[in-house]
Amino acid sequence: MAEVSAFGGGAHSALCDVAQPVALEAYIEAAAAALGGIDILINNASAFARDDTDGDWSAAFETDLMAAVRATRAALPWLSRSGDGAVVHIASISAFKPTPTTMPYGALKAAIAQLTTSQAFAFASQNVRVNAVAPGAVEFPGHFWERRRDQNDPTYARTVTKIPFGRLGHPDEIADAVLFMASPMARWITGQTLVVDGGQTLAP
Numbered sequence: 510m511a512e513v514s515a516f517g518g519g520a521h522s523a524l525c526d527v528a529q530p531v532a533l534e535a536y537i538e539a540a541a542a543a544l545g546g547i548d549i550l551i552n553n554a555s556a557f558a559r560d561d562t563d564g565d566w567s568a569a570f571e572t573d574l575m576a577a578v579r580a581t582r583a584a585l586p587w588l589s590r591s592g593d594g595a596v597v598h599i600a601s602i603s604a605f606k607p608t609p610t611t612m613p614y615g616a617l618k619a620a621i622a623q624l625t626t627s628q629a630f631a632f633a634s635q636n637v638r639v640n641a642v643a644p645g646a647v648e649f650p651g652h653f654w655e656r657r658r659d660q661n662d663p664t665y666a667r668t669v670t671k672i673p674f675g676r677l678g679h680p681d682e683i684a685d686a687v688l689f690m691a692s693p694m695a696r697w698i699t700g701q702t703l704v705v706d707g708g709q710t711l712a713p
Contacts, residue, residue: 519543519544519545521539521540521543521544522664523536523539523540524604526567527554527572527576527579527580528572528575528576530575530579532581533576533580534579534583537580537583537584538583541584541587541713543595544635546583546587546589546590546591546626547588547591547594548587548588548591548593548594548595549582549594549596549597549691550581550582550588550594550595550596550597551596551597551599551687551691552576552577552580552596552597552598552618553599554557554572554573554577555558555569555572555599555614556568556569556571556572556574556613556614557614558572558610558611558613558614558617559610559611559612559614560613561612561613562607565613566613568613569613569614569617570613570617571672572587572619572681573614573617573618573621574617574620574621574624575619575624576672576697577598577623577624580603581596581639583585584596585632585635587635588635588637589632589634589635589636589637591636591637592636592676593638593642593693593696594632594635594636594637594638594641595637595639595690595691595692596628596632596637596638596639596640597639597640597641597642597687597691598617598621598624598625598639598640598641598642598643599621599641599642599643599644599680599687599692600621600622600625600642600643600702601615601618601643601644602643602644602645602704602706602709602710603615603618603619604618604619604621604643604702605619605643605650605710606624606706606710607610620693621641622641622702623645625639625641625646625700625701625702626700627639629700630700631700633699638695638696638698638699639699639700640656640658640695640699640700640701641688641701641702641703642683642685642686642687642690642703642704642705643700643703643704643705643706644705644706645672645677645678645704645705645707645710646672646676646677646678646706646709647667647677647679647680647683648677648678648679649659649679649680654668660677668709670708671709671712672707672709673707673709673711673712674706674707674708675707677707678705678706678707682705682707683705686703686705690703
């Protein structure tokens with residue numbers, strides 16, 4: 510928050526379980542009140558549910574999909590008054606390929622890609638753009654990719670070999686793509702899912 514304030518902007522933060530509809534709606538209301546409205550909404554929550562169990566499927570549905578649906582619905586009155594409202598959902602390249610070891614995650618990220626197109630069409634008349642960014646494998650401190658690397662997990666090496674640039678992505682490379690899609694520079698782009706994976710999906 511201090512970094513945001515240093516650039517002359519306001520900041521607001523609060524804990525919120527986005528899988529809980531009442532809590533999520535209250536969070537959006539509080540954020541709009543604190544910031545004087547909402548111009549941009551980034552939906553980036555994920556349960557990263559992996560197992561083929563009812564519990565994991567339910568977690569993925571409520572956190573990955575319905576949280577994005579509900580947050581967008583709650584923010585829409587402010588986004589439509591913005592004049593250039595923008596929603597960016599965070600999908601995944603898992604939406605576009607089989608994910609047998611993370612079926613709930615992949616399936617619900619695919620749903621996010623479809624949701625993006627439907628919302629974009631529905632909200633265009635209100636001057637609200639809706640896009641998505643689909644990251645590939647991204648490595649950062651404390652993340653499971655870092656742990657796999659440090660443990661010499663063969664999955665890490667196999668993944669790196671599938672990326673033409675020979676490395677995993679960095680968080681700022683995803684953030685830059687999200688910033689572009691949310692900014693006026695992408696003012697004539699809506700309903701699109703931008704893959705940001707260093708060419709990972711190009712590998713046979």
